[in-house]
Amino acid sequence: MPDDVILETRKLTKEFHGFVAVNSVDLRIRRGAIHALIGPNGAGKTTVFNLLTRFLPATSGSVIYRGEDITRLRPAAVARKGLVRSFQISAVFPKLTVLENVRVALQRKLGTSFHFWRTQRTLAVLDGRALELLAAFDLDDYAHAITVELPYGRKRALELATTLALEPELMLLDEPTAGMGREDVGRVVALIQRISAGRTILMVEHNLSVVADLSDTITVLARGSVLAEGSYSEVSRNSAVLEAYIGAEQ
Amino acid sequence: MIAAGFNRAQWGYAVLVVVGLAAPFYVYPVFAMNVLCLALFASAFNLLLGYSGLLSFGHAAFLGAGGYVTLEVIRAWRLPIELAIIVGTVVAVLLGIIFGALAIRRSGIYFAMITLGFAQVVYFLVLQMPWTGGEDGLQGVSRGKLLGIVNLQGNLAMYYFVYAVFLAGFWIIHRTIHSPFGHVLRAIRENEPRAISLGYDVDRYKLLAFVISAGLSGLAGSMKALVVQSANLSDVHWHRSGAVVLMTLLGGMGTTLGPSVGALIVAALENYLASYGSWIAVITGGVFIACVLAFRRGIVGEIRALVKRSF
Ligand SMILES: Nc1ncnc2c1ncn2[C@@H]1O[C@H](COP(=O)(O)OP(=O)(O)O)[C@@H](O)[C@H]1O
Ligand SMILES: [Mg+2]
Numbered sequence: 001m002p003d004d005v006i007l008e009t010r011k012l013t014k015e016f017h018g019f020v021a022v023n024s025v026d027l028r029i030r031r032g033a034i035h036a037l038i039g040p041n042g043a044g045k046t047t048v049f050n051l052l053t054r055f056l057p058a059t060s061g062s063v064i065y066r067g068e069d070i071t072r073l074r075p076a077a078v079a080r081k082g083l084v085r086s087f088q089i090s091a092v093f094p095k096l097t098v099l100e101n102v103r104v105a106l107q108r109k110l111g112t113s114f115h116f117w118r119t120q121r122t123l124a125v126l127d128g129r130a131l132e133l134l135a136a137f138d139l140d141d142y143a144h145a146i147t148v149e150l151p152y153g154r155k156r157a158l159e160l161a162t163t164l165a166l167e168p169e170l171m172l173l174d175e176p177t178a179g180m181g182r183e184d185v186g187r188v189v190a191l192i193q194r195i196s197a198g199r200t201i202l203m204v205e206h207n208l209s210v211v212a213d214l215s216d217t218i219t220v221l222a223r224g225s226v227l228a229e230g231s232y233s234e235v236s237r238n239s240a241v242l243e244a245y246i247g248a249e250q
Numbered sequence: 251m252i253a254a255g256f257n258r259a260q261w262g263y264a265v266l267v268v269v270g271l272a273a274p275f276y277v278y279p280v281f282a283m284n285v286l287c288l289a290l291f292a293s294a295f296n297l298l299l300g301y302s303g304l305l306s307f308g309h310a311a312f313l314g315a316g317g318y319v320t321l322e323v324i325r326a327w328r329l330p331i332e333l334a335i336i337v338g339t340v341v342a343v344l345l346g347i348i349f350g351a352l353a354i355r356r357s358g359i360y361f362a363m364i365t366l367g368f369a370q371v372v373y374f375l376v377l378q379m380p381w382t383g384g385e386d387g388l389q390g391v392s393r394g395k396l397l398g399i400v401n402l403q404g405n406l407a408m409y410y411f412v413y414a415v416f417l418a419g420f421w422i423i424h425r426t427i428h429s430p431f432g433h434v435l436r437a438i439r440e441n442e443p444r445a446i447s448l449g450y451d452v453d454r455y456k457l458l459a460f461v462i463s464a465g466l467s468g469l470a471g472s473m474k475a476l477v478v479q480s481a482n483l484s485d486v487h488w489h490r491s492g493a494v495v496l497m498t499l500l501g502g503m504g505t506t507l508g509p510s511v512g513a514l515i516v517a518a519l520e521n522y523l524a525s526y527g528s529w530i531a532v533i534t535g536g537v538f539i540a541c542v543l544a545f546r547r548g549i550v551g552e553i554r555a556l557v558k559r560s561f
Binding site (some may be wrong): 053055074075076077079080084085086087091092093094095096100103104105107108110112113114115116117118119120122123162166 | 437
């Protein structure tokens with residue numbers, strides 16, 4: 001595997017009771033790129049994410065991350081290696097404060113997460129960094145609000161801030177702009193652009209203008225298989241892709 | 251806001267400490283001790299249900315094991331009381347590690363069923379093993395002297411010993427909830443997949459919570475057995491596992507004081523209704539249903555919500 005490839009899948013396959021949701025997918029993600037995974041609903045994009053992060057076991061095939069086969073690791077171990085995902089449905093800790101959400105992510109590095117005899121005041125050393133992250137996402141005004149009370153777009157921003165707190169090498173974003181108004185979408189696009197510096201991003205995205213703005217490479221998935229791959233202009237001229245999209249819309 | 255740098259919760263605790271100190275002069279000390287032991291048991295259970303989201307239906311096993319083992323090592327090995335309590339607690343911890351290691355991967359009803367199954371095995375063992383006294387249980391074990399000095403045969407001395415142990419246990423639970431570990435536990439309860447995606451091996455955190463809960467339940471069982479100087483099958487019976495669920499929900503799960511309030515209510519009902527025989531179960535059941543319908547968050551949970559709304 002060449003050095004500039006951070007993640008590679010080989011014939012990655014997932015079957016659910018005989019239904020093949022992901023069919024022999026070969027992906028190669030270049031280090032430092034923003035790579036988009038697109039395709040109609042039900043194409044298998046979220047399932048690919050689940051396979052990469054080990055939230056689901058693959059039926060066959062393998063996942064190679066930084067030259068290491070991670071196909072059999074536990075999901076938390078994958079995350080600790082710097083391959084961190086977000087979720088299609090907003091993933092926050094609703095009853096924790098906004099600050100605490102980010103702090104939970106920062107906390108692991110202290111190495112005291114099993115220390116039940118210490119006071120949580122020892123976590124205050126992380127508050128500075130947590131506030132910094134929140135400020136970068138315009139969330140510092142909400143730092144002490146209970147997360148469930150945040151507007152939807154802010155929750156997604158918080159999710160990004162929390163993911164970023166881990167300083168992942170490879171970030172997987174599942175539909176980061178889903179359900180957002182145009183204003184929020186613009187903000188998230190700018191955020192993704194900003195956080196992509198020094199890391200690799202693989203994202204599932206439905207909004208094609210977001211994909212066009214952000215991504216270096218696009219892989220199109222349809223019915224579990226790779227249909228096409230290339231730059232936005234290449235993919236958008238591909239007749240098979242157009243057909244799959246139009247076919248799926250009707 | 252309030253003098254002497256106390257916040258509202260600390261004032262609450264201060265009042266409780268005073269009430270606890272005065273209690274044996276107003277109520278029968280053995281009753282008060284029983285309440286304290288059940289309160290510690292329910293609080294330990296709440297660490298699991300209220301703060302980790304795990305419903306164990308086998309916690310009687312830990313309570314019973316702590317009690318039986320403590321009495322037996324006093325009787326057979328002549329261990330001093332404080333060592334006997336430690337041995338009883340350690341056995342409960344070991345049981346917790348075994349139960350937990352096998353049950354923790356499951357969730358919801360499956361977790362409850364596996365813990366129930368284990369507790370039934372423990373019940374069976376207690377019934378069959380030669381040293382546990384079968385149907386009769388263990389009886390007439392002397393409390394002895396604390397540190398070889400303080401004679402605990404007197405109920406007042408014993409009360410303050412039980413009370414000190416209760417406060418220590420309660421403090422451990424409080425510390426755990428408000429520790430870096432407790433912080434992760436809350437995150438897991440709120441959104442488990444997200445906690446995993448942040449790199450936490452959630453099963454290990456749940457296991458530690460389970461073991462702490464089991465150990466403190468064993469401690470409560472040790473103390474309870476010493477109070478009544480006996481241990482019997484009702485301590486390991488599944489009724490007991492059910493009763494602790496009831497106490498916790500009644501008082502308010504996920505609240506610090508709820509389980510203790512629940513334990514007090516259940517113990518008081520059982521005490522005052524003792525003459526009604528088997529009608530106790532029906533009456534406590536009725537009270538439970540009424541409370542759950544009227545106060546869905548439990549008594550303390552409702553009070554807390556009320557206080558929050560009005561300030
Ligand atoms: N856990 C599961 N069990 C059974 N079928 C599933 C499961 N997860 C996804 N699928 C099916 O796999 C297909 C791909 O789903 P998904 O990966 O969520 O698609 P996408 O994210 O591209 O919209 C769908 O047909 C879906 O119904
Ligand atoms: Mg999806």
